Amino acid sequence: MRRLFLLLALLAAPSAHADTLAAFRITPAGRDAPASLLLPGSHQGEAGLPSPAPAIFEGRAALLLESVQETEDVSDLLRAPRGFEVLAPFPPAQRRLLEAASACARLGVEPLSPIGLFLALIVASADPPCPGLPAPQATSDGQPSGGDPALRALAEARGIPIEGLETRREQLTALQRMGGDALLRLVARMVEEMQASRPPDGRSNLDAAMVQALLAGDFAALRTHTLATMAADPPLRAAFARFMLDERSALMARRLAARLPRESLVIGIGAAHASGPQGVVALLRQAGFTVDAVRIPALPPPP
Numbered sequence: 001m002r003r004l005f006l007l008l009a010l011l012a013a014p015s016a017h018a019d020t021l022a023a024f025r026i027t028p029a030g031r032d033a034p035a036s037l038l039l040p041g042s043h044q045g046e047a048g049l050p051s052p053a054p055a056i057f058e059g060r061a062a063l064l065l066e067s068v069q070e071t072e073d074v075s076d077l078l079r080a081p082r083g084f085e086v087l088a089p090f091p092p093a094q095r096r097l098l099e100a101a102s103a104c105a106r107l108g109v110e111p112l113s114p115i116g117l118f119l120a121l122i123v124a125s126a127d128p129p130c131p132g133l134p135a136p137q138a139t140s141d142g143q144p145s146g147g148d149p150a151l152r153a154l155a156e157a158r159g160i161p162i163e164g165l166e167t168r169r170e171q172l173t174a175l176q177r178m179g180g181d182a183l184l185r186l187v188a189r190m191v192e193e194m195q196a197s198r199p200p201d202g203r204s205n206l207d208a209a210m211v212q213a214l215l216a217g218d219f220a221a222l223r224t225h226t227l228a229t230m231a232a233d234p235p236l237r238a239a240f241a242r243f244m245l246d247e248r249s250a251l252m253a254r255r256l257a258a259r260l261p262r263e264s265l266v267i268g269i270g271a272a273h274a275s276g277p278q279g280v281v282a283l284l285r286q287a288g289f290t291v292d293a294v295r296i297p298a299l300p301p302p303p
Contacts, residue, residue, distance in 0.1 A: 022217025078116035100132030
């Protein structure tokens with residue numbers, strides 16, 4: 001989900017925190033148990049963010065991410081009921097773009113449900129994009145940077161297992177719970193973003209604010225900015241906040257609470273799941289864990 005709204009521009013913003021990253025240290029309160037490390041971030045590498053230092057994985061049992069690749073069959077969620085025309089609500093220009101995305105994604109089912117259309121757009125807009133789709137904004141200069149790719153690479157280099165906090169079906173079911181109409185409006189917003197003209201340098205004030213928020217550990221600002229992109233559609237914003245953020249955060253917190261007392265883990269989740277009274281940090285504190293904001297060592301950006 002982060003990719004929909006936080007496609008950050010190629011930035012190298014100076015920061016007092018350039019040699020560290022914001023994180024949380026989690027310990028089971030009052031118990032002789034190992035500490036774990038929670039790193040809220042993006043779901044892809046971002047230019048302007050340093051990479052976490054390899055030392056953060058010393059003694060860790062696993063890396064937990066929101067999800068990992070799996071082979072579970074979810075075709076029933078991607079296929080629309082007979083007679084349902086998912087592209088009907090879209091104007092011609094958007095329909096052509098979505099048709100190109102659907103053909104290129106090759107999800108193996110048709111006609112697509114709203115979930116299938118959403119997933120096709122995500123798959124087809126990857127870099128490089130499918131023919132007929134606008135090129136995505138640059139988010140990396142090819143160098144290592146913060147986010148899931150860096151965490152995955154570090155864990156793989158050390159032979160540390162990488163596991164998911166959610167299954168693919170659980171994530172897609174969260175989308176389904178938003179409702180088909182809300183999901184189609186979300187797809188329309190994604191298409192509008194792809195079609196929108198960009199500033200000459202590919203940057204915006206919002207992009208810069210997001211990078212600085214990640215560097216400073218201001219995860220509440222990241223959640224606010226994510227939901228602000230839907231300010232013109234309050235029902236969509238409410239559905240997204242409930243089903244895609246808060247309910248998924250609750251599921252992640254429950255699964256972490258079951259493992260943290262017996263394992264030392266590195267946990268990488270989207271920054272919007274870390275803040276607020278229904279965020280993972282607050283929920284773990286309510287469950288009796290001590291969760292302290294810390295700065296962890298990071299590798300300097302390449303020259």
